[in-house]
Amino acid sequence: LWRVFSNILSCVSAPAEFRSSSRKAGRRRTRSPPLYHHPSGNNKLTARQISPYSASMNDYKQLYLDDIQVGQKFSSGSHALDATQIKAFASQYDPQPFHLDEQAAANSFFGGLAASGWHTASVTMRLLVDSGIPIAGGLIGAGCEINWPIATRQSDILTVETEVLNVAASRSRPDRGIVTICSNTRNQAGEVLQVMTAKLVVFRRPAAAQ
Numbered sequence: 001l002w003r004v005f006s007n008i009l010s011c012v013s014a015p016a017e018f019r020s021s022s023r024k025a026g027r028r029r030t031r032s033p034p035l036y037h038h039p040s041g042n043n044k045l046t047a048r049q050i051s052p053y054s055a056s057m058n059d060y061k062q063l064y065l066d067d068i069q070v071g072q073k074f075s076s077g078s079h080a081l082d083a084t085q086i087k088a089f090a091s092q093y094d095p096q097p098f099h100l101d102e103q104a105a106a107n108s109f110f111g112g113l114a115a116s117g118w119h120t121a122s123v124t125m126r127l128l129v130d131s132g133i134p135i136a137g138g139l140i141g142a143g144c145e146i147n148w149p150i151a152t153r154q155s156d157i158l159t160v161e162t163e164v165l166n167v168a169a170s171r172s173r174p175d176r177g178i179v180t181i182c183s184n185t186r187n188q189a190g191e192v193l194q195v196m197t198a199k200l201v202v203f204r205r206p207a208a209a210q
Contacts, residue, residue: 062136065177065202076127076160083154089119114151124185127160144198156187
């Protein structure tokens with residue numbers, strides 16, 4: 001199962017400091033209020049909230065290592081889950097009764113239909129890629145830790161709030177560094193469904209690396 005999701009969750013699949021990536025441009029969508037928060041109060045970046053997912057990160061200013069500071073916060077667009085999505089994902093990747101059948105789920109630990117934790121993680125990844133944190137070159141993972149405090153349900157609307165915890169320049173590779181982030185995935189009630197702490201490979205601006 002983990003091998004299947006290593007392709008979905010790029011945050012846990014890339015060796016530190018070595019991989020590079022690019023993101024395909026998506027369609028431009030309707031604007032929403034600013035969702036980027038800089039400690040200085042200069043909220044220049046915005047994210048567009050659409051259904052079911054947000055617009056491509058290529059629509060926004062791309063951030064390099066030189067632009068990122070500890071304490072920066074980012075908020076994503078949203079995605080609404082339903083029973084059909086939960087069952088479809090589970091049937092392909094996590095076919096356990098409490099993800100597939102309401103009656104079986106009612107008699108399980110969850111007391112009702114619950115999304116696979118990997119479904120929550122996958123939606124989180126999509127929201128991060130589309131509107132969560134616009135890192136130049138894409139979200140290249142060097143490892144992460146994921147916790148699921150409570151189950152994700154069919155009526156939940158997911159958003160992701162991300163904060164930069166640490167920025168460390170590489171000593172051996174001056175063109176890049178490691179940025180540590182914490183991303184909390186919440187539902188419409190503000191309940192935390194997932195906590196992910198991840199290390200990302202982030203590159204400097206080409207001119208700064210020379």
